[in-house]
Amino acid sequence: xxxxxxxxxxxxxxxxxxxxxxxxxxxxxxxxxxxxxxxxxxxxxxxxxxxxxxxxxxxxxxxxxxxxxxxxxxxxxxxxxxxxxxxxxxxxxxxxxxxxxxxxxxxxxxxxxxxxxxxxxxxxxxxxxxxxxxxxxxxxxxxxxxxxxxxxxxxxxxxxxxxxxxxxxxxxxxxxxxxxxxxxxxxxxxxxxxxxxxxxxxxxxxxxxxxxxxxxxxxxxxxxxxxxxxxxxxxxxxxxxxxxxxxxxxxxxxxxxxxxxxxxxxxxxxxxxxxxxxxxxxxxxxxxxxxxxxxxxxxxxxxxxxxxxxxxxxxxxxxxxxxxxxxxxxxxxxxxxxxxxxxxxxxxxxxxxxxxxxxxxxxxxxxxxxxxxxxxxx
Amino acid sequence: xxxxxxxxxxxxxxxxxxxxxxxxxxxxxxxxxxxxxxxxxxxxxxxxxxxxxxxxxxxxxxxxxxxxxxxxxxxxxxxxxxxxxxxxxxxxxxxxxxxxxxxxxxxxxxxxxxxxxxxxxxxxxxxxxxxxxxxxxxxxxxxxxxxxxxxxxxxxxxxxxxxxxxxxxxxxxxxxxxxxxxxxxxxxxxxxxxxxxxxxxxxxxxxxxxxxxxxxxxxxxxxxxxxxxxxxxxxxxxxxxxxxxxxxxxxxxxxxxxxxxxxxxxxxxxxxxxxxxxxxxxxxxxxxxxxxxxx
Numbered sequence: 001x002x003x004x005x006x007x008x009x010x011x012x013x014x015x016x017x018x019x020x021x022x023x024x025x026x027x028x029x030x031x032x033x034x035x036x037x038x039x040x041x042x043x044x045x046x047x048x049x050x051x052x053x054x055x056x057x058x059x060x061x062x063x064x065x066x067x068x069x070x071x072x073x074x075x076x077x078x079x080x081x082x083x084x085x086x087x088x089x090x091x092x093x094x095x096x097x098x099x100x101x102x103x104x105x106x107x108x109x110x111x112x113x114x115x116x117x118x119x120x121x122x123x124x125x126x127x128x129x130x131x132x133x134x135x136x137x138x139x140x141x142x143x144x145x146x147x148x149x150x151x152x153x154x155x156x157x158x159x160x161x162x163x164x165x166x167x168x169x170x171x172x173x174x175x176x177x178x179x180x181x182x183x184x185x186x187x188x189x190x191x192x193x194x195x196x197x198x199x200x201x202x203x204x205x206x207x208x209x210x211x212x213x214x215x216x217x218x219x220x221x222x223x224x225x226x227x228x229x230x231x232x233x234x235x236x237x238x239x240x241x242x243x244x245x246x247x248x249x250x251x252x253x254x255x256x257x258x259x260x261x262x263x264x265x266x267x268x269x270x271x272x273x274x275x276x277x278x279x280x281x282x283x284x285x286x287x288x289x290x291x292x293x294x295x296x297x298x299x300x301x302x303x304x305x306x307x308x309x310x311x312x313x314x315x316x317x318x319x320x321x322x323x324x325x326x327x328x329x330x331x332x333x334x335x336x337x338x339x340x341x342x343x344x345x346x347x348x349x350x351x352x353x354x355x356x357x358x359x360x361x362x363x364x365x366x367x368x369x370x371x372x373x374x375x376x377x378x
Numbered sequence: 379x380x381x382x383x384x385x386x387x388x389x390x391x392x393x394x395x396x397x398x399x400x401x402x403x404x405x406x407x408x409x410x411x412x413x414x415x416x417x418x419x420x421x422x423x424x425x426x427x428x429x430x431x432x433x434x435x436x437x438x439x440x441x442x443x444x445x446x447x448x449x450x451x452x453x454x455x456x457x458x459x460x461x462x463x464x465x466x467x468x469x470x471x472x473x474x475x476x477x478x479x480x481x482x483x484x485x486x487x488x489x490x491x492x493x494x495x496x497x498x499x500x501x502x503x504x505x506x507x508x509x510x511x512x513x514x515x516x517x518x519x520x521x522x523x524x525x526x527x528x529x530x531x532x533x534x535x536x537x538x539x540x541x542x543x544x545x546x547x548x549x550x551x552x553x554x555x556x557x558x559x560x561x562x563x564x565x566x567x568x569x570x571x572x573x574x575x576x577x578x579x580x581x582x583x584x585x586x587x588x589x590x591x592x593x594x595x596x597x598x599x600x601x602x603x604x605x606x607x608x609x610x611x612x613x614x615x616x617x618x619x620x621x622x623x624x625x626x627x628x629x630x631x632x633x634x635x636x637x638x639x640x641x642x643x644x645x646x647x648x649x650x651x652x653x654x655x656x657x658x659x660x661x662x663x664x665x666x667x668x669x670x671x672x673x
Contacts, residue, residue, distance in 0.1 A: 068572055088575040089584075101573035105591050115577040118587070166577065 013080075014202045015042040015065060015093075015170050020074035022060050034060040036226035037074070042170065042204060047196050048231075049205045049213040052223035053249070058206045061223070062172050065204065067091045079169050093170040094163035098178060100155045102147040108158050109134070109143035115166040133165045137195075153184050160192075164199060171196075173205045177212065189215045210250045214238065222246050240369050244290055247371060253294040254338040260287050260370075266307065269370070273334040278310035279368045288373035293363060295327060299342035300349035301362030309362045314338055316353050326351065330359060414644035422638035432645035451629070451646070458626040459653065461543065462608035466601045468548045469555035473600065477560040478589075492560070495553050507546055507617045514542050514618070538620035546614040551607060555600040562596025563589075595665055602661045606654050626650055 022035040034057045042048050050058040063069040065076055067088035076083040078092060094115070102111050109130050110117075116126040134140055137157040147155055156176060163171055173192075177185045193216045196203045207213055213220045214234040222229040222237065222245070230242040241247035247255060258271040260283050269277045269291050277291050301311050314330035317337075321327075326347040328340045340361050342350060353359050417429035431445040436455075440447035480491045498506060513519045516533040524530045536542050566589065574584040612627030619625070626646065633643030 066576060068575075088572070089578050089580055093576075095573070095576045097569055097573060097576075099569060101567070101569040103570060103573070103588060105588075114574070114579075114587075118574075118577065118579040118583050162577065 013041045014044050014046075014078070015204070016040070016077040017061065017065065018075050018077070020061065020064055020076070021072045022057075022064060022069055023072055033226050035064065035071070035074075038223075038226070038228050039074075040221055040228060040231065042202050045200050045202065047193065047203045047205065047216055047218045049207060049217040049220045050223055051207060051210060051213040051220050051249070054208055056223040057226040058208075058223050059174060062095075062174055062204065062206050065170070066093055066095050066172050092168055093172055094166050094168040095172045095174065096159045096163050096176045098174045098176065100147075100159040100176075102155055102158055102162070104147055106147075107143065108139065108145050108147065108150070111147065111158055112161045112165055114162060119166075129165055133161045137161045152180055153188070156180065156188065160195070164195075164201065168201060170202045170204060173203060175206055175208070177207075178209075185212070192216060214250070220250075222249060224249075239294070239367075241292065241371060244371055247290070247292045251294060252339060253292050254336060255371075256291040256293070256336070258289065258291065260285050260289060271334065275312070275332060275334055275336075277312065277368070278307075278365045279370055280366050283370055283372065289370040290373075292369050292371060293338065295339045295341035296325075296343055297363045297367060298338070298340035298361045299346035299363075301360050305362055308365055310365050310368065311360055311362045312338070313358055313360055316350075316355055316357055316359050318355065319351060319353075328353075328359070330361065410644045410647055413641050414648045416641045418639045418641045422640070424641055429641065432641050433649075435642065436645060436649060454624055454626050454629055455649065455653075457624075458609055461540065461547070461625065462605050465544060465547045465551065465608045466555075466604050468544065469552050469604050470559075470597065470600065472548070473552065473556040473559050474597070477556060477563045477596075480560060481564045481566075488564075492557075495556050498550075499553070503550060503613065504617070506550070507614060510542075510546050510549065510618060511537060514545070537618065538622050540619070540623050542618040543615050543623045543625075546618040547608050547611060550614065551604045554603040554607070558599035558603065559593065559596040562593040562599075566592055598661050598664045602657055605657050609653060610650050 017038055017040045020035045020038045021033070024032045024034055026032045036057075038057065038061055040048075040061070050061055052058050060069055064071055065078070065083075067083065067086060067090075071084075083091060103114065106114065112133055113126050113130045116129060121129075130143070131140075134143060137160060139154065139157055139161060142150070142154065142158075147158065150158065156179075159176065177188050177192075180188060189212055192203070192205075196216075205213075205216065214237070217234055219231055220234055220237055221231040224245050229245050230237070232242065236242075237246055237250050241250065244255060247253065256269065256271050256275065256277060258269045258275070258277075260267050260279070261270045262268040262285065264285060265281055267279055267281055267283065267285065269279045269289060271277075277293075279291060283289055301309060305311055312332065314332045316328060316330050318329040319326065320329065322341075325341045325343075328342075328350050330338050330340065332338055338361065340346075340350070350359060413424060414432055415428055415430065417425040417427045418432075419425050431440055434440040435445045435447055436451045438447050438449075480488055483491065511518075514537040515521075516535070516537070518537070520536065521530075521533040525533065570588055570592070571584055574588045575581070579587060610627045610630075611625060612631045615623050615625045615628050616631075627650075630643050630646045630650070633639045633646060637643075
């Protein structure tokens, strides 16, 4: 499961969190464990996203890296240096805050130049770099404006400019896009990705939005209840999730827990209530596993399906046109919802079916993914 | 543009405030202004003649015949201003760190501390000042404690000095400095302090570049609220300064109550008002500059 982690060369790791533990006193008494033994390595030039529901510890992890939270156990290393006891202002990282935290009493230029000013960079060099950074983020000409004279998107850019001008080893972004409207957010996602690529700085990005995580990241660390569920590339998380939590949190899809039966070559997954699914070989007969079927994997079967396809029957409940795709929401015999979003011509075959009628949905057996029981996140 | 009906309703609603301010505030002020240009009567009261020598006595164009110019008035003015400014500095130095500290406390403790700060208002000012007399006099609490501890061999002279006046004024005006500063410190966005540290600023740099700059309106408000009552104060110098520390407020009091020279007292009061007005203009300009920065 952690093969990619182990293969990671020590030299190329920019930041490393080892067995981090952080507890807070809960306001109503008792203790909340925000981080419960979290380990993570961030490689050079990498865009890593910390993804998870609210309260999963992702912001605490970010603040542990930036130095605003001291860990109760474990350690943070940046560029190989242990950061224990190093205050935030001495760490070679910069943060883009969720509310941007722009200084209201300073102009855009002075906000962006803040890091250089406190470091005592000479005036001419400082002005040149501020100008360059503002240009780079399409903020040319805004130097003398005040933060409150800017739009949300522009403030976002100022916050970014203010952070990257210091050429940090690591840029931490705490849900920076959450305040923007949808269209702007989409555009900023791509822009951030391009910026990260150009700068070659590591980005550690915190979000609860799985789509955002998939769009931008090289790797996504999925957090749940103060632990890292799994770290992997977005495609892996989507098609081959390591745990049930990851499968449920990222993307849509139907999950069917059951047990492997049949032969080793043509195994079947049988659920407790008797549904049978043809699955790809790989797991031993008798083992407990959960099958994940994504909407795009399901479509209408051909006239005479062969053994390479799995076919299930379900009652059509709703068909929803989403523009790029057409979704058919169906109910299985055991009451479970299964959604199909056929690609190619598959949608036409299904769109003639009336609500309440039984449809047959097919998927390619070799593309099925089974989550082993041990990987259910417990 | 307000419609006619709105204007009438507004006039109706504002009538009580207008009548009150007109009779109780602007009226006496106008009388004071007028008196300051009238001739003092021989046995108190005024003669209805235009008379600018009241100001001449203070500022130096007295003819030396009817009215004497005496530099002592300007000196008392300067001393009062100096004491008032010193008091602003003392209260600021005490209140700013205190306000920073209180704003970091849990919510219920903050409420308690703010209540405690305002607690002295429940007791009469004069009573509290006489308590200070008991503390500061040669046989008082302060001296007997210091003597008892062996820190001094004979009582120090503190009562009836400028120091005693400053202690008393700082004591009574502390809340007026604390509350505005506390209000501005409390609404300070803590994420800005984190942003500053994140960008490499040391705690000291963060303090001067962010905290102090953003709480300047509170400091300015506190400074005005302390400066103005300090400048015109006559109770504290009366009780704690004795006859030695005469402030401009005492001078006015004497002119009205002892010397019965109302026009001269009025002229002194007008001078005090001019100085206070200047202080408020400075304050508004400081605030205005801040507004430009963060409306």
